Amino acid sequence: MEERDLQNLSEKEFIEQYQQTEKDKYEKPSITTDMVIFTIDTEKVSDKRKKAEKELQLLLIQRGGHPYKGDWALAGGFMGIDEDVDTAVQRELKEETGVDGVYAEQLYTWSAVNRDPRMRIVSVSYLALVDQEKLPPLRAGDDADDVRWFTVKDRVVDSWDEQSGSTIRRTEEIELELTSGEITVSATIERVTVTEGANTKTAVKVTKQDGIAFDHAEIILYSLERLRGKVNYTNIAFNLVGEEFTLPDLQQVYEVILGRNLNKVQFRRHVEDMVLDTGRELRTGAYRPSKLYKYNAAWVHNQLK
Known part of the structure; x- marks a missing residue:
């Protein structure tokens, strides 16, 4: 049926006709969720004269199957056809870690064409801050082999500017390191920020990664920097x-x-x-x-x- 003929139908007739003949014309990406959960851990000290130090930690699960089998990833998974992304992220979190009822806010949508080797997948990431003492003991479930808190460290190891007329190009090389006991995973990330007049665009590329699945190193760095921005003007730190x-x-x-x-x-x-x-x-x-x-x-x- 021609488009002009479809528009002459009632809305009910249009929807019925569309579902029969039009909706399968377009390829459909799958939707996943990824939850970036930060907490603050206080070291245990036996010397009462020593002040306990705190560390920023991130929850990661070890993948039990392909792709990236054995590597570490953010908690998350596929959204069901009968649920929204908010429901999906909470369900996946409970299935993979045993953690339930964590408040989280949507952070960003990741849609690079080749971000997942299996098929076209778009992921919605969430940011959550939790008081570790309020959580039940972690347990790996579903398709996860292990689940742990990793101490988060990042640093700019090199940066340089290039200017051509009114265009300034700033390149930063960032190291991201996550450590839990004897396990350390890492990534090197290149961030290029181009400013032309009043317009600024930023592109990020992971140039090296060891033990981190998918594009999750990029998601983690983005979440960490968003957290640092929000802590200056919101009450978000009180969740920790x-x-x-x-x-x-x-x-x-x-x-x-x-x-x-x-x-x-x-x-x-x-x-x-x-x-x-x-x-x-x-x-x-x-x-x-x-x-x-x-x-x-x-x-x-x-x-x-």
């Missing part, structure tokens, strides 16, 4: 502390995410409206008692006024 916390602990969470030390006075000024004094104190080892605070739930509403 307990119901009650000290300001030094909260500051250390910010520092671990940002990868740099913060000025104590400036930090406390930054979060003063975001916290409430509980009137309680915490005593740890040989240190002086520290005041305990909780998140001020009214802070978000105050930002909207």
Whole structure:
């Protein structure tokens, strides 16, 4: 039936006719979800005079089947035809790791043509922050051989600028390293940012990877940098502390995410409206008692006024 004839039908007739003759004309990519779950781990210390350090960690699963069998990947999988992506990401997370009910927000859609060797697959990535103490013990399930928390480290190992007229091309070589016990996986990523007048475009390419499946090194780096951006203007970091916390602990969470030390006075000024004094104190080892605070739930509403 010609397009003009289809448009002369009622909507119900049009849908019925379309499903019979038109909908199979187009190739259909599969949809998957990938969840980037960060947490903060506090090292266990036996010396009470030593302050426990914190590490930013990422949840990865070891693939039990091809492709990338034995490599490490983000939790996720295929969306069912009868579910939306939000439902799919939670279902896959529970099936692969045993973790249930994690709040996550959509981050980005990854659609490079050859990102998966099996077929044309588009993936929707999610970013989540969780307090590790609130999670059940991890367990590998479904098609995962293992599931672990990996300590995240990234650094720019080289960068250079090239300028031609009003066009500036900046190239950065970034190393991403993820470590869990005796296991270390890594990737080298090249990021090229081209600025022409007021317009800026960025292209990212993984030039080397060891033990990381698919394009997940690129997804992890993008998520890490988005997290660093959001921590400066949102309340996202409070997902990584307990119901009650000290300001030094909260500051250390910010520092671990940002990868740099913060000025104590400036930090406390930054979060003063975001916290409430509980009137309680915490005593740890040989240190002086520290005041305990909780998140001020009214802070978000105050930002909207």
